[in-house]
Structures are given as structure tokens and as C-alpha cells.
Amino acid sequence: MVPLTAREHAALDRLEERERPLRRGGALVREKDIGGEMFVLREGTMMSSVLLDDGSRQILRFLFPGDLLGMSSLAYGEAPETLTALTDCMVAPFDRAAIANVVAEHPRLAALIMVYNQIERAALTDRLAALGRTSAKARVASILLEMRNRQRMVDPQLGSSFALRLTQEEIGDATGLTAVHVNRMLRQLEEEGLIAREAGRMTFINERGLAREANYIDRYVGLDLSWLPPAQ
Amino acid sequence: MVPLTAREHAALDRLEERERPLRRGGALVREKDIGGEMFVLREGTMMSSVLLDDGSRQILRFLFPGDLLGMSSLAYGEAPETLTALTDCMVAPFDRAAIANVVAEHPRLAALIMVYNQIERAALTDRLAALGRTSAKARVASILLEMRNRQRMVDPQLGSSFALRLTQEEIGDATGLTAVHVNRMLRQLEEEGLIAREAGRMTFINERGLAREANYIDRYVGLDLSWLPPAQ
């Protein structure tokens, strides 16, 4: 999005110099963990979630390569959310001192982290509005669009057919529904000719109609970075 | 929270040098507004909300003195949310160049803005989990606790009795409920001896029980700022 200087590139490379693999299903951070480590997701798909004390789970966000994980450590000693791998992943851990260094030495990178925070915030508020004010069908449709669009940022030639890689229970935990009802909503979307499914593969038959159903907004377009401070 | 240097104080004062009053009910920013102004809320209570295209509204967050408003301008050219005054307010506008200057000149203040973003993020994810996975009664209870705790940060001697200053419709728009159902939930909380109400005044009779009902977490405690870079 923004051409970086050699010094900025070097600073980012230092954040990512260590690598750590993570198995599908593995937890990178659990709620209330202490340690304050943060990560760059390099490969794979993850999710962040919270557990309520009746045992139910709310998935907050799906994470894709390039995302920053665990930034809540900047404010809290205990992790407020769990980070789990949906597929085999590679992450690059770094600590808060590394962020302190970036902020002190690379103001433009610090500003880009703030931009990242705002994009994530907008995505969270979109889901908040979806949970509060839209129907089950709309919420499921919006998860489908979100997963495809975010996968497409990693693989730009991804078309209208893709591997969702979520169980119906995970879709339910993201949308505030039960797995049973997610199933019914998927079938309805299928019967209405909006999507098709075969063996975990999802195909958008009528993407326009799906987006209309879902009220979906892509928060990775419409960015305006003209204000960034000069590189240093 | 953190003792600031004279230079840092001066930089913050520069952000707040202009002041602008706002009447109860007035809109400071509307969705899709262009302009990218941001604000510090100095006095009063505000809310941020989005409108869905069926006309329903979701309130995302309530805002209190000291809060930063409209930071989404850091990422977007168009405002993604509306900012409305719940009471008469005073705000201090600043522009993105001011943020660029803070980031370039005052790394520790930049880091504090990141901390602020993470606190806000945690509050949003709490509400997300509440909407997705808790009952109507729990959501209403959690709004009551949130409003009291945040008012108490402005006025530390505020006790268990306070002016809520929200209509039942506003509570509904924040919790994803109808005003009618909010009314029923308030009455239930009252009948269970958790709260009392008289003429817009709310009193917590059994705060412990209310917090248990609500699953409420105060996101302004448990902060860990030990990592901040040195002042410059």
C-alpha cells in the first residue's frame, strides 16, 4: 500500500526474524495467559475467540496472513482472548519491547499500526451491528463473503469458488447462532440460488444477491493514508 | 496513569487548543461524512452508532470525557460511524496532521494512543460476545454496569446511584433489543431486587448479583503499561 524505506523494511524483518509453526487446532494464546507476546501471522488461518462462563464461545475475528495477533498485550497483562489455528500456521513472535522500538524509531510504521487497528475496529463494529440488528441468514451470508474476500487478499486470483474451511459450529460461534440453525440458513441460501456447496467447497452463484442479503462492507477498500508522517 | 513530561503535556494541549460546543442530540459526524476530523471529548456524554439500511440502528459505544472520537479517520476517507451527543458536550477538534506530528515527535504518546485503541477494542469485543451469546437480561444488566463504571471514572465519588441518561430505546439499540423488551428486562431486574429506579435515576441494590447476571468485565482495570518507550 505504501512504499517503505530500507530502514523500515529492516525494522519489520526484525519483528519477523523468529518463526514458529502451529498445528491445526492448536492454541497460540489462551484467555488469561500472561506473557504479553505478540505475533505476525505469516501463513495459515486462525481465529480469536472468547469463552463465556456458561461454556459458550464467541468467535471475534478470523485472522489471515499479514495480520497482527495479540496486540491486546499492549494494554493488558492478561490476554483477553484466545488465539487458535484453523489450519496449520506459521507465526512470527515478537515482544512489547520490539513495538516500543518501532514506535520510537519508525513513526511511519507506528502510524501504519494505528491504521491497522482502525481497520480491525471497523470490521469488529460491522460484526457487532450484524449480531445486534440483522437476521440469521444475513449473518451467515456475511461470514461467507468475509472469508472469501479475506482469502482473496492472500490469493488475488481466487474467484467465486473457494474452500471455506470452517465447520458449521464455527460459523455459528462467529455469528451468535447454533450449528443447527447455521445449517438451515446455508440450505436456504442454497435453495435461493445464492450459493452452491460440495464437500466443503463453497461457490457463490449470485454474489450480488448474497451481498445484498448480508449488508456486507469490505473494510479493506476506501483507505486513505495520505496523512502518514514522513519516513525516518 | 503515566506521568507526562512538559513537552508531552504541551503536545496534548495543542491537540485540544480549539473548543467546540455541541447540543444534546446534535450530530458531530455522520456516516459517510468526508473531512477526517477527530476530536477529544472534554465534557458530556456521546455515542457512536451505525444505521442499517432497513433503518435500524446499532449503538457501538458510549463516549465519556477523555475519549478520542472519530479515530477511524486514520484509516478511512469516509466516516464509518455517526457520533451523536447524548448530553450537551464540549469537544476539541484536531486533524490528521496533528496525529502525524504526535507520532513523529512523541513516541510515548503514540504508544498511549495504541493502548487506548486496545482498551476500546476489548470493550467492543465484550459487547460482541454479549450480543452473540448472552440473554437479553444479561445484556441490559451489562449496559447498566458499563454506564455507571464509566461515569465513575469522571466522578470518582459516584456511588451505586446515578442518572443513566439513556432512553430505553437507546439501551435497546446498544444491546440489539427492542425498547419494549428492554422495559421488560428492567422490570425483571427490579423485581429480582438487583436495581431500583425512580425518575430516570438508577440505583444498584445488589451490584454483585448484577455483575454475575451480566458477565461484566471492567476493561479499565488490569492495565499493564510497563513496556512504553521512553519520553522524548
Add this chain to the structure above:
DNA sequence: CGCATACTTGAGAGACGTCAAGCCGAGTGG
């Protein structure tokens, strides 16, 4: 081949929404 995990479908229940009516207090204008 047996087991676990995920998906599918039906029937019935419950939480929350919709519609409608009435009430109350604060302005406001005659």
C-alpha cells in the same frame, strides 16, 4: 470395520419481536 466428527432434518419449546393501547410528565400556547 468401528469409531469420531461433522452434517442433516424434524418436532416442539422458548425467547424476543410486533402491534396496540393507555399512562405520565414536561413543555407550550391560548
Add this chain to the structure above:
DNA sequence: CCACTCGGCTTGACGTCTCTCAAGTATGCG
């Protein structure tokens, strides 16, 4: 001072969306 309106609160009856429970069907894996 009194009608009048208006926004907000309250309550009942009824409808519907989503959940729960339960059973059955793939699919993959040791």
C-alpha cells in the same frame, strides 16, 4: 391556569425466529 401535544414509559396479546432435543446420515481415519 388550563388544554394540548409529544416523547418516553408500561403492559398485554399474539406471532415468529431461533434454540433444544433427538435421531439419522455421510465422511474420514485408525
